[in-house]
Amino acid sequence: MMAGRLRILLLLFEFTFIFAATLNLVTPKCPVGDYENKDGICCNKCPAGFKLVAECHSEGHRSNCTPCPARQFSDQINNAFQCRKCKTCRARNEVEVSPCRAAQNTICGCKVGYYKNHIDSETVECLKCSRCKPDETEEHACTRERDTVCGCKENFYRVRNKCEPCRNCTTGCSQHCMLEVATEGERQPGPEPKNHLLINLVAGSVVVVLVLLALVVLVTFLATKRFTKKKMPTLSSQTSEVSVESGKHLLIYAEGPPQSICLKAAAQNPVGELELSKLPDCVPLEIKIPELIYAVLDLVPVLQVKQLVRCLGVKDTEIERAEMDHRSCREAHYQMLRVWAQKGSQELGGGRGEMLHRPLLEELLDKLRQMHLGRAAEELETKYSIQ
Template sequence: MMAGTGHQGRCSVAIFLLLVCENISASTPKPDLEKKQCPAGDYVSARNVCCNKCPAGFKLKSECPGEGQRSNCELCPERQFNDKINHFPNCRKCRVCKESNFEYEVSPCKNDRNAVCRCMDGYYKHVIDSGTYDCLRCKECRENERKNQTCTPERNTVCECKENYHRVKNKCEPCRNCTTNCANLCVKVTQVTEAPKGKHNLIINIIAGSAAVVFVLLVVVVFITFVATKRFTKKKMLSQSSQHADVPKETKEHLLVDMNEPAEVISLKATGLNPVNDQESVKLPDCVPLEIRIPDLIYAVLDLVPVSQVKQLARLLGVRDREIEQEETDHRSCREAHYQMLRVWAERGTREGRDEMLHRPLLEELLDKLRQMHLGRAAEELETKYPIQ
C-alpha cells in the first residue's frame, strides 16, 4: 500500500516538471528571421525571396516564384497610372479636371503619370492638402492699396498699402504718427558710438606728439632766423663803416709850363712823366703793379688778418698803445679803428703823411711782421698781390 503511494507521488512530480518546462519554452520568444538584403530595384517577397519591382505605368500581378526569376507585372488600365516603380497590386486613379472647379486640363493622364490641371485665368490654386486643392478667384486690391504681386494660376494677388498709409485692422489708413510702417514721420537719430578708450588714447598721443614736433621745428626755425639776421646785420654794419672810412685825397702837383717848350714836353710835364720813365713803364711786365695805394693795402691786410690779431700787428709795426686807444675811442666801428691804426703806421713812412703811396720798405716790413706772427699765408697772398722788385 505504501509502495503504491510512493510511486504515485513520483509520477505527480514528473508531470509537474514537464508542465513547467513547456511553459518556459512557450514563454521564450523565438528569434526573428534575419531580414533579407535585396539589390536596388528589388523587394523581399512573402516567401523571403528578392523579387524585382514593376516599372512606372505597371502594377504587380504576381510575385516571382523564386530566386533569379521575374515578377509578373501588368500595364495599368485606362484612366489609371503608377508614376513610380512599385510592387503594388493596383494602379491609382487619374485626376479629372473639372470645369465646375474653374480648372482645365493641361496634360492628359497616362499610365505612368497623372493628369495636370490648371486654374483658369482670374483664379489661383488654393492648396488644401498634398493631393487636394481648389481654384479660387484672384483677390482685387481695395482702396488705398496697390499690387505688390500679380495673381497667377499658382498664387493669389498680394496687395500692400500705398505710400504714407499703413494697415489697421485689415484696412489701409493714412499715416499720422511715427510707427514701424510710417517711418517717414520718424526723425532720424544719428547714433554716436564712442570709440574704445585704447583708440581714443592713441589718437590723443598722436596729436600731442605732432604738436610737440611742430613746436620744436618752430623753435629751430626762429633760432636759425635770429642767428642769420644777426650775422647779416653785423656784416652790413661793417660794410657800411668801411665804405664811410676817410680816404685821403690824392695830392696834385701843379706844374709850371713854359709856352715856348715843345708840345710833347708840355704834355709829359702835365702828366708828371718824362719820356724815359714812360718807356720804362711800358716795358714793365703786366703782373708788377706800378704803385701801392695805402687804403687798398690796409683793407687787404684787414681781410687777411684775424680781428683779434690786428692790434698786435699794429704794435709790432711801431704804433703806440696810446695811439691805438685813441683810434678805438674816436671810431666806434672795430674795422674803422683797425684801419686808422694801420694808417698811422703807413703815414709815418711816407712824406709826412702827404703821399697816398706806400713805399716798398714798408711793405717788406709788413710782410716780415706777418711771418713773425705766424701769418705766413697772409704774407704770401700780399706778396703775390704786391710783388717786391
C-alpha cells in the first residue's frame, strides 16, 4: 500500500517538473517591443520611420536608431539595418494620391473615371469605369476602388450577363410576372385601352379598303385584256378585206423604232365604208434577232433550251458544234437559236439583215406552249405587242 502511494507521489513530482520546464520555455525572455540579439541580450526595436544603426551591448542599454533617408520608408517597428525603397506611381492611368513619408510608402490611385483592379496581392491596374446599358440602371457609382455596379431595370431580369425583358413567367422572371399581374389588377380602366381599340379599328378598315381596291384593279385588268383579245381578230379580218379590195397601198416608214413599219392605207377604191381610224398606227413586221434570242434565254430555263432548239428543227450536229465552239453555256445556246433564226429566214426568202420574220416568232411561241412554257410565250407576246 505504501509502495503504491510512493509511486503516485513520484509521478506527480515528475509531472510538476516537466510543466515548470515547459512554462519556462514558452514564457518570452524579452519584454514586448524588444528582441533578443545573438548574444542573448534583450534590445529595443526601432520605431516606424527609423532603421537600426547599432544594437545594444548590455542589459539596460538602448539600441541606436536613425530616421530613414529620403525616398525610403519603414512602416512598422523593426530591427532592420535598411529602410525600404518608396514606390513610384508609373502604371497607366495611375496617379499619386499621397507622397512617400518615412513611416509610410507612396499611395497610388487611379485617375477620375478609372477604378483599381487587383491582379495579385501587390500588383494593380487601372481600368476604365463601365457604363450601364440602356436596359440597366446604376446601383452603385464607380469609385477609385471598384467598378460601376449595374442592375436590370424594372420588369427586366439578368440572363447570361444581359438584361432580358420579362415577357414570359420563366424561372428567373416569376417574381417580376407576379408583380406585373398584381400591378395590373390594381389599375383602374382608363381611356388608354379605348384609344388602342379605335386605332386598331381604323388600321383594319384601311387594310380592307386597300385589298378591295387591289381586287377591283385586277378584275378590270383581266376584263380589258380578254376584251382586247376578242376584238383584235375582228379588226384583223376587216383590215385584210380592205387590203384586198383596195388593190394598192402606200407603205411609208414612220418616225419611230427602226424595227417598226407604219402602215397608212390610201384606198383608191371608192368603197369607204370601213373606218381607217380603227387600224393600228404602227404594226411591227420584223424583230431584231439578237434581242429576241437574249429575251428567250432570260425566260426559258437553261435545262430546256436544247429541247426547244430541237423542237425548232436545229440538228444535233449543229447543237454539238455550238457547244464545242463556245465554252460558255449561254453563248452556246445563243448560237443554237441563231442557227434556227438564220435557217428560217433563208427558207422564207431571206431576211433584212439582223431582223426576224414574224412567222418565225409565231412558230417559236407555238413551240414554247407545247413545252408547257406558256408564261415565257406570254412575256414575248407582251414585249412585241402580239395579240
